[in-house]
Amino acid sequence: MGRIGKETAGQVISFIGLIGVAVACGIPMWRVTSYIGANIVSGQIVWDGLWMNCVMQSTGQMQCKLNDSILTLTSDLQAARALVIISLVFGFIGFIISFVGAKCTSCLEKDASMANVVIISGCLIIVSAILILIPVCWSAAFTISDFENPLTIATQKREIGAAIYIGWGSTVLLLIGGIILTTSCPPQKQMYGYPSYQQPVYAYSRPNSAAYGRVYAPPSNQPYTVAGGYAPSKPYAAPASYPASQYR
Numbered sequence: 001m002g003r004i005g006k007e008t009a010g011q012v013i014s015f016i017g018l019i020g021v022a023v024a025c026g027i028p029m030w031r032v033t034s035y036i037g038a039n040i041v042s043g044q045i046v047w048d049g050l051w052m053n054c055v056m057q058s059t060g061q062m063q064c065k066l067n068d069s070i071l072t073l074t075s076d077l078q079a080a081r082a083l084v085i086i087s088l089v090f091g092f093i094g095f096i097i098s099f100v101g102a103k104c105t106s107c108l109e110k111d112a113s114m115a116n117v118v119i120i121s122g123c124l125i126i127v128s129a130i131l132i133l134i135p136v137c138w139s140a141a142f143t144i145s146d147f148e149n150p151l152t153i154a155t156q157k158r159e160i161g162a163a164i165y166i167g168w169g170s171t172v173l174l175l176i177g178g179i180i181l182t183t184s185c186p187p188q189k190q191m192y193g194y195p196s197y198q199q200p201v202y203a204y205s206r207p208n209s210a211a212y213g214r215v216y217a218p219p220s221n222q223p224y225t226v227a228g229g230y231a232p233s234k235p236y237a238a239p240a241s242y243p244a245s246q247y248r
Contacts, residue, residue, distance in 0.1 A: 006184035007118060011098050014125050014177030018091045020170030021132050025084045028052045028064065029161035030077065031143055048158065050081050076142040080135030087131035091174060094124030098181055122181030129174035136167035 028049025047054040050073075054064040070078055098121035140160055147157050
């Protein structure tokens, strides 16, 4: 898979994860309470969310009420409000930045700058996944511990809602999308920090043969031997004897 294919796959997966986070933030299904009395008519389902609480009767009628005060929520849902919103902000910014550094766009000219921008967007999406994972796991642990508490009344026991499972699925999708974006196009760095060297190209021209002519040298009268040595034309012989008066 090429660089464009990896970037597109990472963006699509991250976008689906962001939609899941938005759904988990909006629906009032973080905790579900099912209570059915002796009479089936008195059965009702209570849904607790970050922004509202809903009660659904066995007749199909539903009533929802907004949480006007944040202090009415438990500690895990209070933290979940802030963390989920921050997760959406980080994920949305990372998703938009990924288009700036995408290979198929022309926002940036250099490939190294485009790669760095895509890596930053992937890191922001991974941070968004961690931010949504914290409140989801915290709320699930709080719900399970409260359900197993023997002092809790049966009508007040909550179970894990659909928003928790959507949050876990969104976390996985955001992590996969962020990892794909961070590894799709690593920046190409030069070896040992030296700039790229290009061998100079020299133009070669054929020499002008008309500017050169044959040079004739006069013949030499000195004979040459076979080995290439030089021999004088008149060899000189050493004297046979020297007069004795020369040494007196």
